Amino acid sequence: MKIKNQYPPEGKLLVLLNDSYGNWGDEKYLRWKYDRYPDYKPEHNYFIEEDGKLIAFTRMFYRELISKDDELSVITWGDTAVHEGYRGKGIYSKLKTTRTKSEDDNDVIMAFSKKGNIPYHVHLKDGWEHKELPKYLRILSPSKVFKVYTEPLFEGSRYLNLLVNIIGDKITLNFSDDSVRLSEFISKQSQEKDKIFDIEFRIRTKELGDMIQSFLENDHKNMVNTASKILVSCKIEDDIRDIRTNSFRDYETIVKNRLNKEDIKELKILYPKYLKSFDFYFRREQKDIEHILNCPRLVKIISLWKNNSMVGVAMIAESKRQDIQKYDVLDMAYIGQNEFEILTKEIEKLAIKEDADLISMISSNKPSDRWVPIRNGMAMWETFSEKKGLKKALKNSKWMISHYDVV
DSSP states (O other), rough: OEOOOSSHHHHHHHHHHHHHHHHOHHHHHHHHHTTTTTTGGGGGGGEEEEETTEEEEEEEEEEEEEEEOEEEEEEEEEEEEEGGGGGTTHHHHHHHHHHHHTTTSSSEEEEEEETTTTHHHHHEEEEEEEOOOOEEESSSOHHHHHHHHHHHHHOHHHHHHHHHHHGGGGEEEESSOOOGGGGGSSSSSSSSOOOOOOOOOOHHHHHHHHHHHHHTTTOOHHHHHHHHHHHTOOOOOOOOOEEEEOOOOOOHHHHSSOOOHHEEEHHHHHHHHHHTSSEEEEOOOHHHHHHHHOOEEEEEEEEETTTEEEEEEEEEEEEEEEEEEEEEEHHHHHHHHHHHHHHHHHHHHHHHHHTTTTTEEESSSOOTTTTTTOEEEEEEEEEEEOOOOOHHHHHHEEEEHHHHOHH
């Protein structure tokens, strides 16, 4: 199998990416992410074809990781996909070896992986350093989220399906937003309508978050264990839609679809103030900011103002998984903890107003307890630089990283 170092046919690439990741994106998203990415080069693409079929692909993204004392050239791997019929044949390792050799003139080579997947284990075996991505979910529609993320659990277990088929219409799951019968989670319901017993359970958001993390890690055994915890839980969860915001008289919040020129000028002033609190951060020059603002999935921009100056901003992108509407905080900047808390509450208010079901955020700053930590994402890296202690310095430092840097 020959690895080609160029851009593959767009139509074939979209098919492979959507088959591999599920609802990866369309032509508009592809062109934004690839063609319009700052520092784009066609030779940053690697792919393998067999009999005219695209069977494997990976993309390299050039980045600059900046610290107080240095600027590191970084190549990150993204959108690695292998056709389902060719997995387990060492193709990923072959792609990894080829692209690592071609990019070893950079200081760092990096990948964002999920715990448990093939790239994660390959990098771990090769001795790459790693740290967890600080990802948080705000679950706004627990019943819908529970249904979608437990589907694989019911589909993958014939015995669980049979059990639910027998007793599912007698068990009610009470969420803060709805109550549903357990039988609604399977396609074929029992014809028996015996009402000898009727049981109700309350669902806690924390345990629902644990189940989502297990799903993301493809850990169905842990999903069963978490489901068991949920079904024996009778503690009442506070209404997650109850957001008590304090009065911040000195601040003004503005929500827009797009920023104007004056807003962007303020944003360029805000970013350096925000970034200086981190040990390492990915470059945020004008070309990077413009790329973020041109994301086709960007739906709203929340800006926070004080004394006619922008003191906080959050860019919100929309994605969907089946019938779940998800808001991703694409990027964020603020001057202090107070501004972070206000922005977070404004994000929640906007998502509720727009009927979103789920919010996702990657943040070194921990949001309120209404947000569930999801620890399945990993930043993994190898260093080629001769700079002493760089590998460990990256691990033991505070990074600024957002959804934009990961996608």
